[in-house]
Amino acid sequence: MSVDFRKDIFAKERDDNLNEIGKPTRRQDILGHVTGRSPFFDDHRFDGLLHIKCVRSPHHHARIRAIDTTRAETMPGVVRIIRGSDVPVNLNTLLSLLDFGKDDEPVLAESKVAYMGEPVLAIVAQSEAQAHEAVAAVRIDYEVLPHVLDVEEAIKPGAAVVNETYPGNKFEFYGGNDHQKLRFGDVAPAFARADHIVEGRYQMAPIEQAPIEPNGAIAAPQTNDRYVCYTSTQGLFFSLGTVAKLLNVESNRLHFIGGTVGGGFGGKVDSLCEPLAILGAMLTGRAVRYVLDRAEEMQVSAPRSAELWYVKDGLAADGRIIARQLTGYFDSGAYTRLTGYGVVKCIGHLPGPYTIPNVHSDAYCVYTNRTPATAMRGFGVTAVDFAIERQMDKGARALGMDPFEFRLINAYRDGDMKAHRRLAGNCALIESIQAAAERVDYPLGAEFRAMTSMSGGGGERALIPPTRTERLGMLPAGTSTVEVKTTAPGLVPQFGVDLPVPATGLPAPSPTPTPVPAPKAPETRATTYDYGASGLSAPPAPKEVPPATEPAALTKSQPGPVTPKPRYSRYSSLGNRRR
Amino acid sequence: MMVKKPLEFRLNGTEVAVFADEAENLLSVLRAKVGDLTPKYGCGQGGCGACMVTIDGRTVLSCITLAETVAGADVGTLAGLSGERLDPLQEAFMDGFAAQCGYCTPGMIVAARALLQHNPTPDRDQIIEAISDNICRCTGYEPIIEAIQSVVAQERAGGS
Ligand code: FES
Ligand code: FES
Numbered sequence: 001m002s003v004d005f006r007k008d009i010f011a012k013e014r015d016d017n018l019n020e021i022g023k024p025t026r027r028q029d030i031l032g033h034v035t036g037r038s039p040f041f042d043d044h045r046f047d048g049l050l051h052i053k054c055v056r057s058p059h060h061h062a063r064i065r066a067i068d069t070t071r072a073e074t075m076p077g078v079v080r081i082i083r084g085s086d087v088p089v090n091l092n093t094l095l096s097l098l099d100f101g102k103d104d105e106p107v108l109a110e111s112k113v114a115y116m117g118e119p120v121l122a123i124v125a126q127s128e129a130q131a132h133e134a135v136a137a138v139r140i141d142y143e144v145l146p147h148v149l150d151v152e153e154a155i156k157p158g159a160a161v162v163n164e165t166y167p168g169n170k171f172e173f174y175g176g177n178d179h180q181k182l183r184f185g186d187v188a189p190a191f192a193r194a195d196h197i198v199e200g201r202y203q204m205a206p207i208e209q210a211p212i213e214p215n216g217a218i219a220a221p222q223t224n225d226r227y228v229c230y231t232s233t234q235g236l237f238f239s240l241g242t243v244a245k246l247l248n249v250e251s252n253r254l255h256f257i258g259g260t261v262g263g264g265f266g267g268k269v270d271s272l273c274e275p276l277a278i279l280g281a282m283l284t285g286r287a288v289r290y291v292l293d294r295a296e297e298m299q300v301s302a303p304r305s306a307e308l309w310y311v312k313d314g315l316a317a318d319g320r321i322i323a324r325q326l327t328g329y330f331d332s333g334a335y336t337r338l339t340g341y342g343v344v345k346c347i348g349h350l351p352g353p354y355t356i357p358n359v360h361s362d363a364y365c366v367y368t369n370r371t372p373a374t375a376m377r378g379f380g381v382t383a384v385d386f387a388i389e390r391q392m393d394k395g396a397r398a399l400g401m402d403p404f405e406f407r408l409i410n411a412y413r414d415g416d417m418k419a420h421r422r423l424a425g426n427c428a429l430i431e432s433i434q435a436a437a438e439r440v441d442y443p444l445g446a447e448f449r450a451m452t453s454m455s456g457g458g459g460e461r462a463l464i465p466p467t468r469t470e471r472l473g474m475l476p477a478g479t480s481t482v483e484v485k486t487t488a489p490g491l492v493p494q495f496g497v498d499l500p501v502p503a504t505g506l507p508a509p510s511p512t513p514t515p516v517p518a519p520k521a522p523e524t525r526a527t528t529y530d531y532g533a534s535g536l537s538a539p540p541a542p543k544e545v546p547p548a549t550e551p552a553a554l555t556k557s558q559p560g561p562v563t564p565k566p567r568y569s570r571y572s573s574l575g576n577r578r579r
Numbered sequence: 580m581m582v583k584k585p586l587e588f589r590l591n592g593t594e595v596a597v598f599a600d601e602a603e604n605l606l607s608v609l610r611a612k613v614g615d616l617t618p619k620y621g622c623g624q625g626g627c628g629a630c631m632v633t634i635d636g637r638t639v640l641s642c643i644t645l646a647e648t649v650a651g652a653d654v655g656t657l658a659g660l661s662g663e664r665l666d667p668l669q670e671a672f673m674d675g676f677a678a679q680c681g682y683c684t685p686g687m688i689v690a691a692r693a694l695l696q697h698n699p700t701p702d703r704d705q706i707i708e709a710i711s712d713n714i715c716r717c718t719g720y721e722p723i724i725e726a727i728q729s730v731v732a733q734e735r736a737g738g739s
Binding site: 024026027029030031032033034035036037038040042043045127129209210211212213214260261262263264265291293294 | 600617619620621629661668669682714715
């Protein structure tokens with residue numbers, strides 16, 4: 001596929017001494033892929049390998065009254081039946097390792113099931129077929145409970161309590177807040193003076209990542225009192241830490257080998273199989289394989305969460321969006337997994353790539369009796385983008401404007417203040433729209449073809465406006481609220497915090513090509529700790545965020561004229577544009 | 580006791596003999612009994628093509644093929660494709676970035692090789708048709724189609 005490098009765009013700002021970009025290169029692992037020799041987790045053979053299949057809930061929500069395994073225990077090939085009570089620490093939340101959220105999910109349900117397909121027992125047998133037969137022979141007596149599958153129903157008073165850790169069916173963010181807030185300016189007077197009000201309700205379905213290789217793990221005891229685990233995980237150390245906690249073992253007794261992942265897209269960060277495979281190996285002293293079949297992969301491996309959004313825009317007749325209000329509900333399913341974190345990411349993305357002087361947003365992470373949701377590409381951002389871009393089309397129609405031109409008028413320019421109080425830098429929406437329009441011969445007016453991200457921003461647009469908040473009333477211009485109570489730096493910075501973040505930037509491009517070191521096979525004994533491969537917009541490492549002080553409620557930015565100083569994230573793909 | 584049945588066939592030109600379980604599928608026999616790990620499990624339902632192999636030159640989905648049906652037949656997998664040198668299709672997949680995670684790749688290349696065996700100069704539609712049993716979640720297909728087309732182009736150039 002040919003890639004068209006538009007050297008005319010940002011021509012004055014670009015370095016053309018790039019050594020890799022624009023040059024064809026082979027993947028380092030491609031030889032293994034085309035010869036079928038890349039070692040996926042399931043390509044490791046063990047003598048006397050045992051197999052796990054789980055007994056799963058047939059109900060959305062039910063209390064477990066009794067479990068009868070008498071017949072299953074005596075079935076041919078059955079080696080061990082694992083119950084929730086066999087799991088040393090049978091309650092966890094994925095980001096507990098980073099102090100985000102409360103433990104809310106068992107490996108195997110003990111007292112109740114909260115979604116259809118939730119695992120209750122793990123049967124270890126000599127073959128998969130025998131494990132399946134034993135699964136069918138288990139009898140569980142359930143008391144079916146009322147369930148709730150809709151986010152708006154779930155947060156009504158009297159709704160079924162999905163997740164006892166969060167009785168209101170809402171996740172609690174840092175400081176006990178039941179939602180994430182974004183306040184910038186004051187939407188109410190802006191709506192009052194708007195020429196048009198446009199409203200929309202947008203509902204997105206959950207989406208299964210559907211990698212062709214299903215989630216799975218093979219674990220085996222080693223002779224040094226350790227356990228080796230071959231896994232499909234996207235986050236080797238993350239999964240290791242999760243297992244160490246659940247099984248209450250020192251992490252140096254676990255040796256994870258992975259790195260060859262048959263497609264993940266966010267669907268392989270939840271450590272669904274590793275804990276039971278390793279526990280199985282501990283309990284039987286043999287190698288144990290636990291792989292989801294395709295039906296399980298589709299039904300119980302976590303999808304991207306469904307999202308429901310309400311968007312209200314106030315538009316001026318000249319095409320400017322003067323106010324935007326967004327209310328969103330992420331459907332986390334029965335447990336937290338990564339959805340709460342997705343909401344935080346989402347808030348930092350609002351109100352989309354547009355400079356809007358008044359923004360008001362509330363986003364909730366809601367529990368329902370659906371399959372727990374987790375990460376997926378563009379996690380926290382993709383669904384609300386769908387809502388925002390549909391809303392942009394509606395807005396253009398209301399104004400009788402061209403939808404591209406309407407976007408161009410409102411697009412971020414370099415130096416604009418975003419609603420979450422970071423200055424926009426390296427903006428390229430305008431240029432992207434222009435290039436796309438040109439490609440398909442879409443007629444843009446001359447003034448729109450002449451627009452650029454590099455002018456028209458900053459100045460007035462770099463200021464934080466006086467902002468209305470519920471708790472603190474009207475805040476003066478230039479103020480940010482801080483809603484963080486914790487003193488420990490967490491995984492993610494709270495948006496709205498106005499702290500000096502050092503400009504890191506990309507290292508200066510080296511004039512000569514650096515030799516590429518031979519890739520190491522990722523395994524936890526030999527490689528250094530990382531958060532795993534979960535997307536390109538990794539959160540900054542905690543050390544970049546100075547701890548907030550308690551009870552910081554109000555900070556003021558420097559008095560005097562605001563000189564916008566662009567900050568560059570080292571994750572920005574264009575981070576060296578302005579060097 | 581599970582009934583095991585002896586089964587003999589040729590795999591990539593070499594005789595193999597195994598004991599297959601009752602109703603065991605060919606994918607399981609190849610991976611667990613013979614040790615050829617190139618065919619992959621993706622769905623076990625005939626829906627994804629990761630397990631694709633050939634029987635007497637025709638592509639089949641080994642996860643839904645009863646192992647006993649290959650008695651005496653010639654089974655081909657990706658493992659049989661390259662000897663001392665890579666197959667031109669493998670080279671083309673490497674150069675054209677036609678694999679990302681690589682999980683669909685064995686089935687994809689088996690499908691493409693079977694096509695070129697029967698029709699060395701397929702057009703684009705015939706290529707698409709030939710890989711339509713194979714799902715790839717990573718590449719978006721276009722690099723795969725182009726890699727196969729590049730081998731066809733070499734074939735044309737060499738054959739004329
Ligand atoms: S594994 Fe055979 S078609 Fe998917
Ligand atoms: S390369 Fe990942 S499924 Fe095709």
